[in-house]
Amino acid sequence: MSYLTLNSIKKKYSDLAVIRTISLSIEQGEFVVFVGPSGCGKSTLLRLIAGLEDLDAGSITLDGQDITNVASSKRDMAMVFQSYALYPHMTVANNLSFALRQAGLPKTEIKRKIDKVAATLELTPYLERKPGVLSGGQRQRVAIGRAIVRNPKAFLFDEPLSNLDAALRVDMRLEIARLHRNLGATTIYVTHDQVEAMTLADKVVVLNRGVIEQAGAPVDLYENPKNLFVAKFIGTPRMSFIPSRVVSVNELSTTLESEQGASITLGPTPLAPNDYIQIGIRPEHLILDNPENADHQGDIELVEKLGSDTFCYIDSQLGRLTARLPGNVRVNPGETVGLHLKDKSLHIFKEHR
Ligand SMILES: Nc1ncnc2c1ncn2[C@@H]1O[C@H](COP(=O)(O)OP(=O)(O)OP(=O)(O)O)[C@@H](O)[C@H]1O
Ligand SMILES: [Mg+2]
Structure with missing residues (x-):
């Protein structure tokens, strides 16, 4: 006991x-x-x-x-x-x-x-x-x-x-x-x-x-x-969420559509077409890149420089996302950035609230 x-x-x-x-x-x-x-x-x-x-x-x-x-x-x-x-x-x-x-x-x-x-x-x-x-x-x-x-x-x-x-x-x-x-x-x-x-x-x-x-x-x-x-x-800044609908699922991939209409391709999942889900991503897992190198693009709305870290708040077709970058990185509000979603670090919630 x-x-x-x-x-x-x-x-x-x-x-x-x-x-x-x-x-x-x-x-x-x-x-x-x-x-x-x-x-x-x-x-x-x-x-x-x-x-x-x-x-x-x-x-x-x-x-x-x-x-x-x-x-x-x-x-x-x-x-x-x-x-x-x-x-x-x-x-x-x-x-x-x-x-x-x-x-x-x-x-x-x-x-x-x-x-x-x-x-x-x-x-x-x-x-x-x-x-x-x-x-x-x-x-x-x-x-x-x-x-x-x-x-x-x-x-x-x-x-x-x-x-x-x-x-x-x-x-x-x-x-x-x-x-x-x-x-x-x-x-x-x-x-x-x-x-x-x-x-x-x-x-x-x-x-x-x-x-x-x-x-x-x-x-x-x-x-x-x-x-x-x-x-x-749990987590500050908190996890970002991408509300999405499952379009199709096969053995190799899952295709989803974000609320704002972006097409998202993930690996195989146990989801079914027309499932409404939330894709969760922690700020440290959102990878920024040049816009032309990535599937998704977004605009930096706000930058918070904390010294040790820089937090970027990004408006995109996936929704509002937060990225955690090193303290010394140079990013500015208004810049367009490319966004990579790495399957391994994503969280899938079959809840749509
Ligand atoms: N003696 C009491 N009589 C009536 N309602 C109470 C009483 N004590 C607490 N409550 C109610 O019970 C609920 C939980 O209160 P509690 O104080 O446990 O919350 P808490 O999680 O500690 O919140 P906080 O983070 O604000 O301290 C609240 O809705 C509160 O109004
Ligand atoms: Mg209390």
Whole structure:
């Protein structure tokens, strides 16, 4: 049995089904990231796991025990929210030790634990300060430290870094990765940030309207999205899509027509004439060439130079496409370019939404 399992859990708020049957297995030490559009149920799912909300149906087990009806305070999980409230009148040391003092631990043991966690999070110089004079990142580390000292069975993070500025976010992301490597604690982490999801997760869970669309290793989701929703959700800039109709299929090739009327020839596919599909292509797989050398042509509408990469947004008879080029490439809006679609790197979705 897995360390943490959700078995067909459901949750409604009045008549709104927020979690519509979710099953998920999480291994001990695994770092699981929940992603999905706003309102899809990520926080609700976390709160159900923490026991802050009751399930309508299903069960949850943790470390071999059915915790479905166990009170939140007895579940031995630590939750860190986006808006972590530290006690402003208490020093960092007292903020960190609050739960341990409540639990009645001996003073010497509390001190040992606090010193250890402060060292791990590089908070030792600040132990006697109050939160008001700490930076955002230091406060965030205190909030995480408060969770760590309890030595919980699982950590639940709900967008813990979203209040921080970009540079601090990157620092804290690396810190969380380091912490997870050192502690090996089972962690569930909600974020809207693609980079956090891709870099921190052992397993990414893509949620949509209260169901799991796909769960798997980040690279697997990126390379093999199961459906259009996941394909659209994972990756920035996102995958481009060419809505098309299958014209004919034979043993050697498939001929399609794009919505804008371009003829597209692919290798053999299991498609049937008149299937409406979406051809998906990641920006790094769209190959640009001289217009006369390629089957398809398009006009560059917009160029984004990020230093390391250049993203070109192209208007073509295949539709709007995004290409990722090296940082130093010279391309300009208004240029006409040739486009190659390489069969191997294309994704075919038999969905037309
Ligand atoms: N206590 C509640 N009572 C009624 N409806 C709620 C309650 N909590 C959440 N909801 C609704 O449940 C749905 C899911 O909310 P939830 O907070 O889980 O979304 P989320 O995925 O965390 O979104 P976000 O990314 O914006 O934080 C939303 O439609 C929300 O309005
Ligand atoms: Mg939320």
